Amino acid sequence: MLRRLLVSLVVFLVVGAIGSYGLMRNALATPICYFDSVDEVSVIGQTGHIHIGTLDNVNAWVGTYLIDLDFETAYDVYDGRYEGYCIEDIYSPDNEGGYALYDAEGSSANYEAAAYLFNQYASSVSSNAERAGLQLAIWEAVFDYGSYNLTQGNGNFYVYNGYLSSAITYANTYLNSLNLFNPDTFNASGYGLVSDDNPLSLDPQCYQDYIIANPIPEPSTMILLSSLAIGLFGVFGIRKRLLRG
Structure with a gap:
């Protein structure tokens, strides 16, 4: 159960970061x-x-x-x-x-x-x-x-x-x-x-x-790192609840 959650989370974060990078590249008129x-x-x-x-x-x-x-x-x-x-x-x-x-x-x-x-x-x-x-x-x-x-x-x-x-x-x-x-x-x-x-x-x-x-690091890199941090905190919380259960 926990392994499936981790795999799904990683796929979601990577796809989201790639999509965000595409949006950043198309927003050339917007300064960093x-x-x-x-x-x-x-x-x-x-x-x-x-x-x-x-x-x-x-x-x-x-x-x-x-x-x-x-x-x-x-x-x-x-x-x-x-x-x-x-x-x-x-x-x-x-x-x-x-x-x-x-x-x-x-x-x-x-x-x-x-x-x-x-x-x-x-x-x-x-x-x-x-x-x-x-x-x-x-x-x-x-x-x-x-x-x-x-x-x-x-x-x-x-x-x-x-x-x-x-x-x-x-x-x-x-x-x-x-x-x-x-x-x-x-x-x-x-x-x-x-x-x-x-x-x-x-x-x-x-x-x-x-x-x-x-x-400045690429925006997609910062987004990915932030998302991973949030995701890992979330997984840690899920794991703690599962262990308690």
Whole structure:
């Protein structure tokens, strides 16, 4: 009797969590959370002249962004420094810019490609040239998805001649790996988009947008853990009553 109850409970919880995950994936316009503050601390990389979106011949820092994020969810409070990469035109962040965190999973393919590059290389880049190369690759994937050429005059994003030569070498290596990227099979749920845009857009909405490793466990994971905890308490209570009987 008790064994049948346990099996039924586990099946119910797993099916419920899977269904909840499907609902979460379809609710892309709904932020995971809102930020109390977003503060860009520094950029580790190199400088060079680039064309990006609506901005031309910008002398920009290119590399890994260190960002202070302060926010809370129903499960926890987060206040820490995260490494990220820019996914929009170059604008300054703002502590009161209405920032929210969106799941990269199920977003448009260019953002999932950025998540793929983050997943493949962010943990291993170490030199300034490598960090700048990864940022160039992420910008190129976002702004010119499917057609990658960093040479001056090509596409919506490119580097001006004579700048960032070593970073471009790394960027081309990273971009070549996108030959293996498939948005239908790659799971981007481990990555979050920090944005003040709603809906998420390449059109700049005043403040800088970033991609980071998602600091929050997947909603389905939290739902499953909570459900299991509740279920186990319930089973424990049933078992106690059966033993007493």
